[in-house]
Amino acid sequence: MSEPSPTTHHRLKLSVAAGVTLLVVAFGAVVGLYVSRREPLSALLPSFSQIKTPHYLFSVNGPKRPLGIAVNSSGDRLYVTQSDGDRTVLAFDRLGNQVAVLKPPAKTGDMHVPVYVAVNPVTQDVYVSDRMAASIYIYSSSGTYRQTFAPQGNLGVDWSPMGLAFDSHGNLYVTNVAGTAPDQSGPHQRVFEFAPDGKLTRTLGEGSKLNFPNGIAVDSSGNVYVSDSNNSRLLVFTPNGSIAGSISGGQGDSNLALPRGVALDNSGRLYVVDITANMVKMYHSLNGSLVLAYTGSFGSQGSDDGAFEFPNGIAVDTHARIYVADRDNNRVQVWSY
Amino acid sequence: MRRVPLWVVAPVVALAAGALMASPVSADGGPHRYTATPSATTDGCASCHRLHTAQGSHLLKDIEPMLCLSCHGQDAEGANNDVEDGIGYISYGNPSGKYDPHRTGNGGTYGTTGKGGTYVAGAPIGALRSGGFSYALIGSALATGQQATPDLQESLNTGNIPVLPLPTATGDLNTSMLVPVTSSHAVGGTDTTAWGNGTSGYGSTIQLRCSSCHDPHGNGNYRILRPIPVQSGASTGVTIADETTDSGFSKAYITTNYWDIQPYELKMTSATTWTYQKPVAAQSFIPNISAWCTTCHTRFMAASGSGEVSTGDATYTYLHKSDGTTQGSANCIQCHVAHGSNASMGTGTQSSQVTLPDGTAGDSYLLRIDQRGICEMCHKR
Numbered sequence: 001m002s003e004p005s006p007t008t009h010h011r012l013k014l015s016v017a018a019g020v021t022l023l024v025v026a027f028g029a030v031v032g033l034y035v036s037r038r039e040p041l042s043a044l045l046p047s048f049s050q051i052k053t054p055h056y057l058f059s060v061n062g063p064k065r066p067l068g069i070a071v072n073s074s075g076d077r078l079y080v081t082q083s084d085g086d087r088t089v090l091a092f093d094r095l096g097n098q099v100a101v102l103k104p105p106a107k108t109g110d111m112h113v114p115v116y117v118a119v120n121p122v123t124q125d126v127y128v129s130d131r132m133a134a135s136i137y138i139y140s141s142s143g144t145y146r147q148t149f150a151p152q153g154n155l156g157v158d159w160s161p162m163g164l165a166f167d168s169h170g171n172l173y174v175t176n177v178a179g180t181a182p183d184q185s186g187p188h189q190r191v192f193e194f195a196p197d198g199k200l201t202r203t204l205g206e207g208s209k210l211n212f213p214n215g216i217a218v219d220s221s222g223n224v225y226v227s228d229s230n231n232s233r234l235l236v237f238t239p240n241g242s243i244a245g246s247i248s249g250g251q252g253d254s255n256l257a258l259p260r261g262v263a264l265d266n267s268g269r270l271y272v273v274d275i276t277a278n279m280v281k282m283y284h285s286l287n288g289s290l291v292l293a294y295t296g297s298f299g300s301q302g303s304d305d306g307a308f309e310f311p312n313g314i315a316v317d318t319h320a321r322i323y324v325a326d327r328d329n330n331r332v333q334v335w336s337y
Numbered sequence: 338m339r340r341v342p343l344w345v346v347a348p349v350v351a352l353a354a355g356a357l358m359a360s361p362v363s364a365d366g367g368p369h370r371y372t373a374t375p376s377a378t379t380d381g382c383a384s385c386h387r388l389h390t391a392q393g394s395h396l397l398k399d400i401e402p403m404l405c406l407s408c409h410g411q412d413a414e415g416a417n418n419d420v421e422d423g424i425g426y427i428s429y430g431n432p433s434g435k436y437d438p439h440r441t442g443n444g445g446t447y448g449t450t451g452k453g454g455t456y457v458a459g460a461p462i463g464a465l466r467s468g469g470f471s472y473a474l475i476g477s478a479l480a481t482g483q484q485a486t487p488d489l490q491e492s493l494n495t496g497n498i499p500v501l502p503l504p505t506a507t508g509d510l511n512t513s514m515l516v517p518v519t520s521s522h523a524v525g526g527t528d529t530t531a532w533g534n535g536t537s538g539y540g541s542t543i544q545l546r547c548s549s550c551h552d553p554h555g556n557g558n559y560r561i562l563r564p565i566p567v568q569s570g571a572s573t574g575v576t577i578a579d580e581t582t583d584s585g586f587s588k589a590y591i592t593t594n595y596w597d598i599q600p601y602e603l604k605m606t607s608a609t610t611w612t613y614q615k616p617v618a619a620q621s622f623i624p625n626i627s628a629w630c631t632t633c634h635t636r637f638m639a640a641s642g643s644g645e646v647s648t649g650d651a652t653y654t655y656l657h658k659s660d661g662t663t664q665g666s667a668n669c670i671q672c673h674v675a676h677g678s679n680a681s682m683g684t685g686t687q688s689s690q691v692t693l694p695d696g697t698a699g700d701s702y703l704l705r706i707d708q709r710g711i712c713e714m715c716h717k718r
Contacts, residue, residue, distance in 0.1 A: 067412050083412040110515045113422075115412055131413055132424065160426070162414065212408075212415045230408075230415055232384055250383050257383045257398070258407065260414065275407050276384060276398045301392060301399070310399070310407050312414070328403060 153200030423469025521677025
């Protein structure tokens with residue numbers, strides 16, 4: 001067998017050197033990406049053809065009985081309401097480091113409990129509902145109090161805001177849980193839509209006998225998803241106000257018991273937190289309709305990683321991360337695909 | 338194949354159908370009431386129960402009190418009464434139906450006409466008559482021990498209602514309103530003493546939970562109270578009719594109704610004005626409330642004159658009258674709250690030294706007023 005010529009030998013050495021260089025560069029890129037994101041390199045959201053269940057990543061410990069949760073458009077700020085302790089809203093970065101505390105205005109005094117929170121996608125302002133103070137407080141993205149939201153128009157009932165959501169144009173949707181009608185005829189609870197200037201533009205659910213509607217989300221077509229908590233159901237309102245979809249209560253896997261937080265991801269997948277089932281249930285629409293098909297759930301009762309004790313709020317960012325306010329475990333759980 | 342006789346099949350089918358059809362559903366604003374007509378749907382059941390995966394007794398999905406607090410907790414996400422903070426959410430019944438900026442935040446003045454004054458908070462909330470388990474809003478300092486204002490009762494009678502100081506405008510948070518309780522019924526399921534329960538000793542050891550006193554399915558009683566509280570040992574139940582609300586009035590759970598058993602009610606007279614007025618009818622829970630409380634605290638029931646006649650009981654030998662069944666007469670809730678009180682005993686030389694019946698350090702004993710101001714409410718000297 002003849003030995004390789006000097007030219008061939010040289011080519012071989014060059015090839016090996018190039019391969020090693022490529023490996024080093026690739027390894028450096030992976031390490032760099034990992035260090036910058038400090039999380040498993042999750043894939044983008046799975047398509048609906050992939051029936052995939054999220055997995056637990058880590059928890060942000062510390063919030064006192066967290067209820068509501070929201071994440072900004074870029075996914076680098078997380079806002080969590082605390083219903084215990086000093087009852088403020090905490091802001092965290094993507095790694096779970098606390099970066100700000102959002103306090104109510106001084107005149108609020110001690111009578112306040114922040115419940116739900118949402119981020120205006122147009123201004124990045126943070127809106128916090130406080131049923132006890134009958135207010136929605138508006139903060140800058142860095143946590144500075146700006147003003148109290150003043151709804152304009154005839155609401156028809158007392159102002160008692162709970163769930164918050166925005167559409168892509170910055171219109172604000174609020175679930176209102178005012179107790180009873182002036183004539184004591186029963187619950188008069190409904191959903192309001194406000195234009196960015198605060199004007200009431202639409203009322204949903206007037207004939208639906210909503211009973212403590214909590215979570216709310218709006219999809220890109222303007223359909224509004226509302227957890228009608230004490231009726232153990234979720235309703236989907238179309239832009240014209242009719243009900244085109246629902247998830248009913250009951251004991252089946254796909255049924256709801258006491259639904260609270262609601263979120264939609266970029267793929268249109270719907271997440272509903274069932275507080276007394278201690279899990280998050282997932283659904284997606286069938287063939288473009290608003291008929292919702294159950295695709296699975298995650299979570300169980302307990303205090304271990306991935307287990308919940310009365311979870312309430314939920315938020316999904318654009319990087320396939322799912323945040324759940326794990327109320328009685330005093331933490332926020334982070335899940336991903 | 339042998340046929341199963343009809344007399345066997347019929348009862349089985351009937352039982353199965355009954356089990357499916359006789360399911361309660363949500364009604365009256367919550368899961369606590371059965372509807373009059375049986376329904377095949379089971380939404381209401383599934384809110385709280387699981388048949389094979391229950392984590393709490395009575396097939397509850399989770400244990401008390403956390404399950405109850407998922408609606409009635411300090412976030413009040415599913416109810417109008419927050420029993421942790423001792424807060425009730427009320428409806429003003431605003432005739433205009435318009436948003437009113439005076440209601441936002443706290444300390445807003447909401448009208449000046451009639452008998453109205455400054456509402457304790459701008460938001461539609463008030464103090465629960467029962468207090469709270471963690472915090473309470475009782476105006477316990479309105480009659481401070483020996484310095485009780487002689488005219489205070491008179492002021493109530495005239496409708497000039499005193500209120501708690503408003504929050505100050507300084508600082509980001511003000512803690513002067515939600516006051517931690519100094520005593521409460523222990524509903525966590527741990528061992529606690531039902532003072533005066535039984536026939537001897539200080540009282541029985543029981544484990545108290547929300548459902549020990551309340552029937553979550555509803556029973557028509559005032560506050561869905563169980564006629565016979567769990568572990569009370571009572572053999573005869575006490576029924577307490579639910580209170581009524583006069584037409585056009587909302588229940589106003591202001592702080593002062595803690596020690597005025599017949600609460601004032603709030604009536605909107607316009608979009609910006611309101612007035613307080615006592616309800617025409619006497620509160621329906623008063624006649625039987627002492628009988629109900631003493632299903633557990635058995636040996637505390639006492640007629641007039643019991644302070645002078647020995648009961649023969651080694652601990653509870655002489656007793657203050659507690660069997661009042663009419664408006665203003667001495668009964669349990671004339672002096673005590675049911676859930677928890679923020680009354681302070683700490684500054685009273687004598688009051689702070691009162692011990693529990695077994696001699697251990699005491700607390701505020703669910704009293705409504707600081708120190709022993711409650712004595713002055715009737716014995717003004």
